[in-house]
Amino acid sequence: MVKRSAGRREKFQEIRVDVGGVDSWDSSLLLFVSQIRKYAAELNVPCNMENLPDLLRNLLEQAGESESAGGSQDAMAGPSLLVVLGERFEKTLAGGGQWLTFWGECLLGGLRMARRWRKFRWRDCLIFMQQAGAMGLPIVGLISFLVGLILAYQAAIQLREYGAEIFVANLVGLSVVREMGPMMTAVILAGRTGASFAAQIGNMKMNExxxxxxxLGVHPMDFLVLPRMVALVMMAPLLTIYANLLGILGGYVVGVGQLEISSSAYWYQSQEAIGLNDLAGGLIKSVLFGVVVAAAGCLRGLQSDRSSEGVGRATTSAVVTAIFLIIVLDAGFAVLFERVGI
Amino acid sequence: MSEVDPQIPFMIEVRGLSCGYRDTVILRDVSFSVRRGEIYFVVGRSGCGKSTLLRNLIGLETPLAGEVCFDGENVGNAGHETRRAMLRRMGVLYQSAALWSTMTVAENVALPLEEHTTLSRREIRELVFVKLGMVGLAAAADRYPAELSGGMRKRAGLARALGLDPEILFFDEPSAGLDPVSARNLDHLILQTRESLGTTILVVSHDLESICTVADHVIMLGRDEKTVIAEGRPRDLIRDSGNPHASEFFQSGLITFGEPKKESP
Structure with missing residues (x-):
């Protein structure tokens, strides 16, 4: 057994390690002996190793060498704040450049597609439509229904004080059709579909x-990005219409079930409140949200590093980018619509 | 292997090529020429820049300096359309085979044909089976890449690369990740492709056995020198390469294959 000859911090003349009689050992002995050696060097006393097995002695030498090699790296100071800031700035600029390039390429791809639409990959596009659209119906429906329900309850609390419960229909109808329908649909698309786009494309990149x-002379834009973008541009408004209906239904359930508004009065009030321009405004937004979600998913996938960690980062980044852009766009539209009077 | 006739024109000419990424130079001043119908090997130890050289040759990355000519035409300063036309005349077999995983083997082979030819769907399907037959994969046409073994994937990748009857074929580490038998089969396919189609073939590899059995001409890249350190026919290089690092590489096979290992005392 190894005798612990190194103890507390006392005055030592010499440290002696005797490994005689050890017949089997593993890395923990190596670690122990090398720690003792380091300790001895710290205290500045000689350290004598006795009866070290040859293999252990070799390993110890190698450990000492690699440590001194690693030590010099530790000594290197980190980059200064200025350098870090500069690199960040450069990276941000490059990122902006990549966005611009991406949109330019998208435009060129769109023109190519218009010229030879027969070669467009409609089959892929249909599959993406199915994945984003039909398979997203349950979750989009459920969330929109619940949002309508929540809005109705919140509205009811305020409106009841004035005895104006019937206006729950106006409030729910307008906020669902103008804001919540398009936005919730887009957020769900970003989470479900945008993320899967980034993961698919990132994986393809990893696999060369x-x-x-x-x-092979096939443009990644035409082959990967455009079918996805077309699919989302078509599916986002359709899903939004569906989300609008279910959101209004959520409000209706509260209005008729809890607030004792008659069914026909609720429908009539909703129809009166929601104009065609409200609906159109929401649908225009949803088309752009679809473009943004597809673009964020595809671009982040194309930018991803060639590693599984990189693909994971790309997926996260696709969702964050998409949701951020959706909210920014929506804010922009709120101002614009107010100016134009929609 | 026949001697290469000096009358045959050059298919690939690389002059003073330097490649790397922004601050780091990986290869500098690489020059070589490949004659039509030659099987040319670029060899070297891991991390010497073989794959980077290949990515620069096929236009996935832009060289820092120097020029690359295919059939006398400089691709470096060629416009987009010429470049595209050039790409049509080349095929690449990637290290991971890089089959598109959402498509079956047959669809993989068909895609370049759909993109670049005006053949009808039926003609394409027939052509796909011809190409798959050439690599012995006709039976696996409707399987997905994930259902194939490594060797089958590489052969499917080769069938796809052969799709447009390329004049130049590039192979990136063809034997990487394959068992010895599959690797030798692939070597055989490389030879067969040259025999039947007269294709010019450039292979990036570090597999000594492939080099000895397939290559007409070899250049070796040095990891520390960052350029070509030896050049010649494989048997000459094995005898005497004129560079200590290159000799170490070429002789490493002899220890395991040539002489029986000495028993340690």
């Missing part, structure tokens, strides 16, 4: 599949 496309 995108290089293969380029060397």
């Amino acid at each position: 599949e995108i290089d293969a496309l380029e060397t």
Whole structure:
């Protein structure tokens, strides 16, 4: 057994390690002995190793060498704040440049598609439509219904004080059609579909599949991005209409069930409140949200590092970017619609 | 292997090529020429820049300096359309085969044909089976890449690369990740492709056995020198390469294959 000859911080003349009689050992002995050696060096006393097995002695030498090699790296100071800031700035600029390039390429791809629409990958596009649209119906429906319900309850608390419960229909109808329907649909699309776009494309990049496309003269834009974008541009407004209906239904359930508004009065009030321009405004927004979600998913996928960690980061970043842009766009539209009077 | 006739024109000419990324130079001043129908190997130890050289040759990355000519035409300063036309004349087999995972093998092979030819769907389907037959994969046409073994994937990748009857074929580490038998089969396919189609073939590899059995001409890249350190026919290089690092590489096979290992005392 190893005798612990190094104890508390006392005055030592010498540290002696005797490994005689040890017949089997593993890395923990190596670690122990090398710690003792370091300790001895700290105290500045000689350290004598006795009866070290040859293999252990070799390993110890190697450990000492690699430590001194690693030590010099530790000594290197980190980059100064100015350098960090500069690098960040450069990275942000490059990121902006990549966005611009992406939109430019998208435009060119769109023009190519218009010229030879027969070669457009409609089959892929249909699959994406199914994944984003039909398969998203349950979750979009449930969330919109609940949002309508929540809005109705909140409105009822305020409106009841004035005996104006019937205006719950106006409030729910307008906020669902103008804001919540398009936005909730877009957020769900970003989480479900945008993330999966980024993961698919990132994985393809990792597997050299995108290089293969380029060397075979197939444009990744035409092959990967445009079908996804077309699918979302078509599906986002359709899903929004569906979300609007279910949101209003949520309000209706509260209005008729809790507030004792008659069914026909609720429908009539909703119809009166929601104009065609409200509906159109919401749908225009949803088309742009679809573009943003598809673009964020595809661009982050194309930018992803060639590693599984990189793909994970790309997926997260796709969702964050998409939701951020959705909210910013929505704020912009709120101002614009107010000016135009929609 | 026949001697290469000096009358045959050059298919690939690389002059003073330097490549790397922004601050780091990975290769500098690389020059070599490949004759039509030659099987040319670029070899070197891991991390010497073989794959980077390949990515620069096929236009996935832009060289820092120097020029790359295919069939006398400089691709470096060529416009987008010429470049695209050039790409049509090349095929690449990637290290991971890079089959598109959402498509079956047949669809993988068909895509370049759909993109670049005006053939009808039926003609394409027939052509796909011809190409798959050439690599012995006709039976696996409707399977997805994930259902194939490594060797089958590489052969499917080769069938796809052969799709547009390329004049130049690039192979990135063809034997990487394959068992010895599959690797030798692939070597055989490389030879067969040259025999039947007269394709010019550039292979990036570090597999000594492939080099000895397939290559007409070899250049070796040095990891520390960052450029070509030896050049010649494989058997000459094995005998005497004229560079200590290159000799170490070429002789490493002899220890395991040539002489029986000495028993340690």
